[in-house]
Amino acid sequence: MAQPSGNSAGKSFFGRFGVHLAVLFFVLIWTLPTLGILVTSLRDKDQIIASGWWTAFSSSSQTAATRLAPAEAQVQKDGRFIIEGNIFETPGTSTVSAFGTRSAQPTEFAAGEVADLKDGVTLQVNEDGSYLFSSPVAFEGNNGRRVYYAATVPPRFTTENYGTVLYSAGIGRSFLNSLTVTIPATIIPIMIAAFAAYALAWMRFPGRALLIAVIIGLLVVPLQMALIPLLELYNGVGNLFGVPSKTYLGIWLAHTGFGLPFAIYLLRSYMAGLPRELMESARIDGASDFEIFVKIVLPLSFPVLASFAIFQFLWVWNDLLVAMVFLGSGNDQLVLTGRLNALLGSRGGDWEILTTSAFITIIVPLIVFFSLQRYFVRGLLAGSVKGG
Amino acid sequence: MASQIISAIIVIIVGVGGCLAYFWGANKLVDLVFPSRGVSGAAAVDNLRRQALVRPWLFIGPAILILTVYLIYPVVSTLIYSFYDKGGDSFVGMANYRWLVSDAEFHNSLLNNLMWLIVVPAACTLLGLIIAVLTDKIWWGTIAKSLIFLPLAISFVGASVIWKFVYEYRGEGQEQIGILNAIVQAFGGQPQVWISLPFWNNFFLMIILIWIQTGFAMVILSSALRGIPEETIEAAVIDGANPFQIFWKIMVPQIWGTILVVWTTITILVLKVFDIVLTMTNGQWSSQVLANLMFNWMFRGGGDFGRGATIAIVIMIGVLPIMIWNIRQANKEGGR
Numbered sequence: 019m020a021q022p023s024g025n026s027a028g029k030s031f032f033g034r035f036g037v038h039l040a041v042l043f044f045v046l047i048w049t050l051p052t053l054g055i056l057v058t059s060l061r062d063k064d065q066i067i068a069s070g071w072w073t074a075f076s077s078s079s080q081t082a083a084t085r086l087a088p089a090e091a092q093v094q095k096d097g098r099f100i101i102e103g104n105i106f107e108t109p110g111t112s113t114v115s116a117f118g119t120r121s122a123q124p125t126e127f128a129a130g131e132v133a134d135l136k137d138g139v140t141l142q143v144n145e146d147g148s149y150l151f152s153s154p155v156a157f158e159g160n161n162g163r164r165v166y167y168a169a170t171v172p173p174r175f176t177t178e179n180y181g182t183v184l185y186s187a188g189i190g191r192s193f194l195n196s197l198t199v200t201i202p203a204t205i206i207p208i209m210i211a212a213f214a215a216y217a218l219a220w221m222r223f224p225g226r227a228l229l230i231a232v233i234i235g236l237l238v239v240p241l242q243m244a245l246i247p248l249l250e251l252y253n254g255v256g257n258l259f260g261v262p263s264k265t266y267l268g269i270w271l272a273h274t275g276f277g278l279p280f281a282i283y284l285l286r287s288y289m290a291g292l293p294r295e296l297m298e299s300a301r302i303d304g305a306s307d308f309e310i311f312v313k314i315v316l317p318l319s320f321p322v323l324a325s326f327a328i329f330q331f332l333w334v335w336n337d338l339l340v341a342m343v344f345l346g347s348g349n350d351q352l353v354l355t356g357r358l359n360a361l362l363g364s365r366g367g368d369w370e371i372l373t374t375s376a377f378i379t380i381i382v383p384l385i386v387f388f389s390l391q392r393y394f395v396r397g398l399l400a401g402s403v404k405g406g
Numbered sequence: 407m408a409s410q411i412i413s414a415i416i417v418i419i420v421g422v423g424g425c426l427a428y429f430w431g432a433n434k435l436v437d438l439v440f441p442s443r444g445v446s447g448a449a450a451v452d453n454l455r456r457q458a459l460v461r462p463w464l465f466i467g468p469a470i471l472i473l474t475v476y477l478i479y480p481v482v483s484t485l486i487y488s489f490y491d492k493g494g495d496s497f498v499g500m501a502n503y504r505w506l507v508s509d510a511e512f513h514n515s516l517l518n519n520l521m522w523l524i525v526v527p528a529a530c531t532l533l534g535l536i537i538a539v540l541t542d543k544i545w546w547g548t549i550a551k552s553l554i555f556l557p558l559a560i561s562f563v564g565a566s567v568i569w570k571f572v573y574e575y576r577g578e579g580q581e582q583i584g585i586l587n588a589i590v591q592a593f594g595g596q597p598q599v600w601i602s603l604p605f606w607n608n609f610f611l612m613i614i615l616i617w618i619q620t621g622f623a624m625v626i627l628s629s630a631l632r633g634i635p636e637e638t639i640e641a642a643v644i645d646g647a648n649p650f651q652i653f654w655k656i657m658v659p660q661i662w663g664t665i666l667v668v669w670t671t672i673t674i675l676v677l678k679v680f681d682i683v684l685t686m687t688n689g690q691w692s693s694q695v696l697a698n699l700m701f702n703w704m705f706r707g708g709g710d711f712g713r714g715a716t717i718a719i720v721i722m723i724g725v726l727p728i729m730i731w732n733i734r735q736a737n738k739e740g741g742r
Binding site for chain 1: 410411413414417422425426429430437458459461463466468469470472473475476478479483484487533541543546550552553554557558562564566567569574583584585617620621622674677681684685697700714718719722725728733736737
């Protein structure tokens with residue numbers, strides 16, 4: 019026995035090491051993309067396009083162009099005309115590694131080197147950005163000489179992007195619109211579903227089994243089936259009463275309808291699991307169904323109500339399709355997902371806008387998710403494992 | 407803006423209050439119409455029976471009304487629309503279906519949807535299972551699971567932005583800011599415009615959904631794995647089974663039912679996949695799928711409701727077998 023057990027201990031050491039490595043690998047793949055947009059949303063706009071976000075914490079190298087001070091800044095010294103200054107607006111943060119005077123060769127000379135620019139004209143740019151431009155004849159012209167340089171820029175983080183996005187890209191307004199859609203669309207179905215679920219779980223009436231079967235069937239009906247008829251219905255109602263067809267009321271009811279099968283299903287299977295004796299003893303004490311529901315079943319069902327609320331909240335907040343069909347695209351109705359989709363079209367390459375907007379869009383679900391994960395997982399398990 | 411917040415609050419109060427008032431009022435009404443107290447014994451029994459007959463329908467009435475308007479009526483109506491023309495005015499018989507059968511973009515969508523249907527549920531289930539087994543063995547497994555689970559809370563649009571940034575392309579030799587191309591370039595490969603490579607781009611879009619849904623599969627399967635009795639696995643270890651044998655021959659068969667549930671749940675989701683394709687490619691570079699094609703015909707193709715409805719029916723047909731299976735399964739359980 020000794021031999022094999024020693025052998026298997028050795029294997030399990032490497033085995034365990036491998037397990038840690040494998041899990042680490044998966045965790046990295048699953049978190050890096052999100053981390054990427056978080057880091058990017060906090061970076062400086064110019065640095066985002068200059069280097070990958072994973073280099074954000076180290077200094078980045080950038081090639082840029084600037085102009086030296088114009089001719090009027092020149093002083094005469096030892097028979098030469100000299101212009102002195104610093105190419106950086108705020109010296110002391112970046113370091114120059116090389117410079118040049120032609121765009122074809124922006125890094126022709128190393129920092130500190132004295133570049134000979136024909137006819138006795140020389141230019142020296144030092145690491146700290148200070149320069150010495152010298153010529154035997156007087157400088158002329160109102161524009162300073164163009165100079166190219168490669169500089170090492172230290173990492174710079176800013177919350178500027180968030181300000182831009184919230185106020186000028188319309189994300190702030192959309193955030194409010196999303197809340198306006200989500201909160202009523204989460205609360206209304208809970209009420210309606212809870213009563214229906216109680217009836218289906220604890221009341222006897224003809225057609226009950228059929229109703230349960232219908233609800234389980236509706237559970238998987240694709241949303242796409244509902245879009246065209248409901249759109250026509252809304253347009254019809256709008257024309258009939260002379261009201262707009264795209265309203266918040268319309269989308270609240272639509273989300274209620276689409277969420278209801280899952281709500282009833284989830285609540286019913288939970289309520290059916292409550293102990294029968296509880297209901298029966300209450301009934302003997304003379305309690306009506308309404309009292310039993312309000313005083314016993316509802317308080318006991320709190321965990322499953324919370325589960326469904328989280329589901330419905332996430333689903334409505336993250337929905338794009340229903341919002342695109344039943345709400346307008348104006349500033350007063352565009353929700354976050356819709357705005358993000360619009361920004362992808364109009365600001366396709368502006369990653370500072372896109373990543374910041376995306377992060378604002380996902381921050382609420384992430385908070386809900388992390389603070390209420392227990393209920394979320396419970397709902398998930400109840401909704402699918404039993405859901406056969 | 408302020409008025410919007412106020413109106414939302416009013417609606418919450420009116421909606422919730424209205425629901426409560428309805429249920430409470432209807433309940434009171436039944437008690438009034440069929441009184442069970444203060445009447446003779448026989449009448450009370452009669453009225454109690456009538457109450458029991460009416461009350462369930464009061465409880466379930468609002469739900470039935472909403473389900474009928476928002477799901478049952480539309481399903482029937484969409485089926486009817488699919489036999490009508492663009493505006494839904496004149497009957498065209500099978501014309502929409504004939505058009506569908508010969509439409510090249512539909513063929514492409516159908517093919518892509520089939521690939522999605524095979525790859526995404528399989529990848530999610532397999533990865534979810536592997537991660538569930540692995541994380542069960544280490545002390546930081548719960549944290550790892552939380553992190554892998556996290557994308558489930560992210561919207562498809564948000565996830566699309568996240569992955570669009572991963573796939574971002576810069577010309578060869580330039581500094582890549584998309585991590586995928588940066589890795590490719592670091593290994594000496596050529597950077598690619600991943601989402602516009604015909605055929606392969608489908609897989610790059612699928613990765614997004616797999617990234618989102620693996621957490622779901624993992625959580626469900628992990629809880630099923632916990633349900634396997636310890637003795638079964640211990641017995642297999644004593645008999646000298648290696649980890650792979652234990653995984654494939656002991657664990658997988660024991661949780662087969664759960665695997666099926668996870669698989670079908672993701673399948674239904676995949677059939678409806680829309681947001682990812684809309685935001686990443688909008689169906690360009692032959693990455694079209696049915697749900698996005700339908701949306702195109704509904705709103706962009708001049709609003710052809712007939713053809714849109716026909717595509718919706720195709721999606722519905724895909725869901726139908728799962729629906730029937732679910733109802734059968736539930737009936738079997740209901741028999742207990």
